[in-house]
Amino acid sequence: MAVHVVSKTDNRQHATFQLLEQQQPLRPSSVRVRASLITLSSNNLSYALGGTRLHWWDTYPVPATAPAPYNDNSAWGIVPAWGFATVLESTIPDIDAGTTLYGYWPTSQHAVDLQLAADEVPGHWKETSGHRTALMPLYNRYNVLDISNRDSESLGWEVGIKPVLLAGYVLSQYVFTPDPKLNPLVHPFGGTEGWDTGTADLSKSVFVSLSASTKTARSLAYYFYCRPAGSGPLRFLQVTSSPAAIVEAADKFLPQFPVKAVGYDEVESVETWLSDAKGERIIIADFGARYRALDRLRGVIDSSISLKDLKVTILQIGNQQKVYTPGEARAAQAEIVALSKVRTNTSAIQETAIELQGAAPYFSEYDKRWKQWLEHRECAAPDLELVWGEGVVGDTGVEGAWDRLGQGQVRPEEVLVYRMFNERSGRL
Ligand SMILES: NC(=O)c1ccc[n+]([C@@H]2O[C@H](COP(=O)([O-])OP(=O)(O)OC[C@H]3O[C@@H](n4cnc5c(N)ncnc54)[C@H](OP(=O)(O)O)[C@@H]3O)[C@@H](O)[C@H]2O)c1
Structure with missing residues (x-):
């Protein structure tokens, strides 16, 4: 064998x-x-x-x-x-x-x-x-x-999809819970300390997804599009090498918030679109962006009169699709510390959710939501x-x-x- x-x-x-x-x-x-x-x-x-x-x-x-x-x-x-x-x-x-x-x-x-x-x-x-x-x-x-x-x-x-869909599900459902009475609020690294309803409230936030065509990022986008009215972000920006496919998926769901997808070469052009949201916070989810997209986006924010004073939270979710040299791996770890990125751990979020909610309701809801994705597949990921x-x-x-x-x-x-x-x- x-x-x-x-x-x-x-x-x-x-x-x-x-x-x-x-x-x-x-x-x-x-x-x-x-x-x-x-x-x-x-x-x-x-x-x-x-x-x-x-x-x-x-x-x-x-x-x-x-x-x-x-x-x-x-x-x-x-x-x-x-x-x-x-x-x-x-x-x-x-x-x-x-x-x-x-x-x-x-x-x-x-x-x-x-x-x-x-x-x-x-x-x-x-x-x-x-x-x-x-x-x-x-x-x-x-x-x-x-x-x-x-x-x-x-x-x-x-x-092919269920394993990575889980990450988007627990992020949307628990870390950014649409309703804390139905789904407990959970820190991206598990547990409940250090993450409050103010941080998790998307309604005053602009949300940026970097490396948006990874299957993990697509799953977060899908669960954002399915959120109840009024519980999504003010605006949702997705940065990717495949903006056309990502926009096509968004259009099929008619999300209740403005969605934009841009290529890596367009990061410097997003200032007005982000500013027009008049948000109080920017949440950046990094699924493993290439071409220094995170640095360049931070540059856009820091040099913008209307964005530079906003609170920025960066979620560290994934790595680039490549084998990292030991030096690159060390640099990635150092960047997490230097930028105070919030590490995300799907296992820890799931275990906290199970502890707070009970395994039976947790899995029954997740199974239902997974079956819905299968039914929506051609729209969710055309x-x-x-x-x-x-x-x-x-x-x-x-x-x-x-x-x-x-x-x-x-x-x-x-x-x-x-x-x-x-x-x-x-x-x-
Ligand atoms: N923290 C957690 O709990 C958690 C949970 C699940 C997954 N993850 C992590 O999330 C990351 C994404 O995982 P995944 O399995 O969803 O990824 P995937 O679907 O295999 O990602 C494919 C994507 O990689 C990007 N990419 C990078 N370099 C590329 C290249 N040279 N050519 C073409 N595309 C390239 C493209 O996205 P763009 O063009 O959009 O950049 C492409 O869509 C992984 O690091 C994974 O470990 C973390």
Whole structure:
């Protein structure tokens, strides 16, 4: 079975190898699974970049039976990815072989074991293995999915979009809650301290989304467009290499606030549009902007008579679609501190929301809102297209995707999904 590994010190270096599976007896409260359909996006580059600090490398350690040098877990790691897997074997009475689980998988075809404990919502499980305790809770959550009546197109969208849609959902629903009585206010880094209704009130704010065609930014835009009347920002500016597609999506939803999308080369021209909003605050969400867009926007604000005294809040959400050198990674961390950027953590927001609201209402609402996105897909993301790949090895597999992502070659409209293995046919 093919396994994909990435160098922990230089994420550009990656390799594949074949692993002969040596099956040990399955432990109690466990399932043995194999990934069937996964997605890859810039998000996976972040899992490698922050893999040691945020423990993403702990998810699926390289098996000890891997050939050298890849069996050295201090040097090589398996980048995890969101998607589906099929249960091959189970010692959990409620989960049969053949069940499909949604969650976080290795970007490989080898079978892995999960030790699961039932969560309070039926069909929801938590991974409890010792080696995964430092991983953030979001990445240890799994749920059973009935895919019996689903076509491959809708499964592709679920795998390709649902993982990143969550970030936009929790930001719009909890960090900038439209109604604190219905949805508790949560700090972008989780918890409730240091984030008040004044900061979260969009109605006096101009909101700027940088790198607006990332799937994560598109999800925030979508949930903004769906907000109840009067709860959106005064104006919503999106900066991207694909302004036409982003404006097309906005036009389809007829948002109740003015929306504008500009290219990276137009950042210097937005002063009047932002000033005319007569806002009290500017919120900038940085999803990983290129071409020094954040610096240039700050320049526009600082040199504007009507904008320079406004309170500016910068949310740090994502990184550029590229492999960062150690120097670039250090500079990005230093910039967060220097600009007092507010770090955003989807896992921490979700866990606080669950704690305050209860898991059942939280997941029931999110599932409903996800299904609405699927129904609205052609409006929400008119230019997005599923790009199907297969397996691990070669240009059309995970290996090729890693090269393209690392070199910033995955175009804004591409949603990469990979068929990993089909247990029924025993093939890809
Ligand atoms: N903090 C959190 O909790 C959280 C949660 C989810 C995701 N994230 C982060 O958000 C970021 C975005 O993730 P994603 O998976 O949504 O991204 P994605 O869809 O893979 O992003 C693709 C985008 O990258 C931009 N891009 C950058 N360099 C490019 C190049 N050379 N050629 C073409 N396009 C390029 C384009 O956007 P533009 O042209 O519009 O710039 C393109 O639309 C990641 O860093 C991810 O880790 C953070």
